[in-house]
């Protein structure tokens with residue numbers, strides 16, 4: 103007989119009504135095609151410039167088709183954590199992974215807050231274990247965590263007692279949430295004062311340790327860090343706190359991991375760190391699920407694990423959803439003034455990621471993602487592990503010696519790890535869980551964090567986080583989708599995780615360059631989405647969605663060409679846009695207007711202002727023509743085997759940055775990444791002025807540049823205005839003279855080229 107309570111679903115997938123949106127997107131497509139037809143009909147009379155314009159516009163049309171495909175089906179996943187109790191007899195354990203890599207770019211207090219927010223989650227404490235990977239092997243991080251756990255013993259009961267929503271103390275106290283709390287009892291007031299003072303003391307201790315890092319005492323538990331070279335050291339694994347009882351309250355385990363680093367072994371950046379964490383946790387708690395966050399992405403929704411479990415446990419026989427991804431949202435004041443376009447990521451996720459969620463599921467975004475351990479270990483949806491061995495989940499099976507030997511080749515030589523992996527793959531992981539004795543595994547845990555451990559295994563190749571791209575997240579998610587899994591998008595009303603957005607011009611450019619590089623690397627690797635569709639189980643529409651992000655870097659070439667074209671027109675007095683007298687004049691005009699209206703409405707929908715929208719439009723043009731171009735260059739260098747791509751870490755230290763005196767203004771440094779933007783601005787001004795003064799060579803056609811080109815050029819100037827300001831700015835607001843001179847040289851060369859060409 104059906105039970106009305108236990109039959110209620112844990113989650114529902116509800117399609118969004120977006121007919122109007124689809125219709126306007128089709129109008130854009132129609133206009134783009136019309137423009138292409140117009141160009142094709144007249145191309146014979148215009149030569150190379152029109153051919154180039156035609157190439158760019160075809161590319162934009164192609165991108166638009168990819169965008170439409172990704173956004174076509176928008177879904178909401180509504181989760182019901184309140185139903186878990188009646189549906190799930192015992193909640194499964196979850197290992198929580200935090201990665202940090204540089205105590206200067208990523209201040210310890212940020213990592214501490216993230217860790218505290220995770221330890222305080224609304225989930226049985228005996229089912230959680232937090233592992234922090236420190237690629238900087240910093241005693242300050244270790245010290246901060248040791249101190250943090252003392253504070254956690256106060257903070258966690260406090261949060262649970264008063265049902266505090268923001269469980270990262272720095273946000274809780276800076277939001278002044280407590281001042282508006284409905285609880286005015288003197289008990290609460292006393293408690294909060296006490297907790298606040300304790301937190302302030304924790305901050306002071308950490309600050310003092312940072313200031314006097316050179317005089318650090320390396321006695322007792324810190325001796326492992328003495329005279330340590332962060333690029334060349336042995337593995338350090340330390341159990342900072344072990345939860346000895348098996349009760350639902352209290353403080354979950356906290357383990358510190360600095361994997362071994364040796365110059366002769368590539369460490370594979372974050373992917374390498376994640377694999378070390380997977381192995382260390384594998385021999386300690388071996389939880390069935392793993393949550394992974396970057397050190398700055400604290401849990402903002404205390405119920406996030408419960409929400410995720412609704413999706414992970416709520417699907418038919420659990421063999422459906424491989425991972426649950428939450429969007430990356432940011433804290434701070436970006437709502438009103440977002441000079442570097444962090445909100446564009448929110449809008450992108452709201453439409454693209456949500457839309458892809460309607461196909462095979464969202465991309466894996468590196469942070470805020472819940473993975474199934476067996477999937478990370480290479481299990482495919484029909485239960486077959488890599489290379490065709492059948493281990494069907496849920497049914498206890500005894501694994502023979504021979505299979506164990508096979509697993510050793512894949513997972514490495516540790517018998518303990520192989521045992522735990524075979525349990526995982528058999529679906530009987532809870533058996534191995536010995537949550538109240540993790541210290542026992544310390545020696546093995548240290549061993550599996552060694553560099554050599556991965557030699558001749560499948561780590562990074564077929565199991566774990568994959569190597570070979572600085573966007574290891576997308577690469578790993580792609581392989582999971584390619585083996586036929588689906589993933590799910592989790593967007594609870596209260597943002598699940600909040601992180602720190604890149605907040606200076608150089609940081610944004612570096613991050614965008616890394617993303618564009620990593621994504622393009624995937625396209626040229628054997629894990630390319632195209633191959634995965636032909637040979638694997640990646641759905642065609644999912645492949646198109648992957649392509650949309652994988653070719654970010656390549657988009658810089660047509661974008662840059664199109665931006666240069668109007669300047670070329672002025673210098674040679676030619677034209678590329680229809681004349682006012684032609685009906686076709688209205689095609690590009692309506693394209694620009696309708697496109698911007700759609701994009702504006704998306705920003706409004708996400709709760710942003712016109713100003714934020716404009717900042718983001720401007721920023722997208724800037725990154726597409728500069729940072730992404732450098733992405734192409736770095737992939738080119740890699741393909742030519744001249745240099746390998748690197749993962750440059752984004753700074754999260756907002757406090758020490760000058761931008762805070764003027765948060766709305768663009769900042770620069772001496773990186774060559776700012777040359778293209780500077781050159782574009784100077785080129786357009788020079789070209790426009792020369793044309794207005796009539797100093798131009800005579801073009802091939804009788805008609806010269808006109809209103810279309812003037813509008814286009816003005817739009818370019820408007821978008822790159824911050825570079826013009828930068829030419830006159832001081833300090834970090836100014837573009838260095840060397841960058842300006844190189845840009846001037848480029849413009850000079852361009853003018854010379856135009857004169858020769860016409």
Ligand SMILES: O=c1ccn([C@@H]2O[C@H](COP(=O)(O)OP(=O)(O)O[C@H]3O[C@H](CO)[C@@H](O)[C@H](O)[C@H]3O)[C@@H](O)[C@H]2O)c(=O)[nH]1
Pocket residue numbers: 201202203204208235237370371372375395396397398467468469572573574575613616617620749750751752753
């Ligand atoms: O050698 C390294 C380099 C980085 N990290 C960690 O990786 C995370 C992401 O680095 P960050 O500089 O913050 O990069 P973002 O661009 O903000 O990160 C996004 O993009 C990355 C891929 O480019 C993903 O790895 C991240 O999860 C995703 O949030 C941080 O926790 C770092 O500590 C390491 O552990 N080891």
Ligand SMILES: [Mn+2]
Pocket residue numbers: 396398601602752
């Ligand atoms: Mn980050």
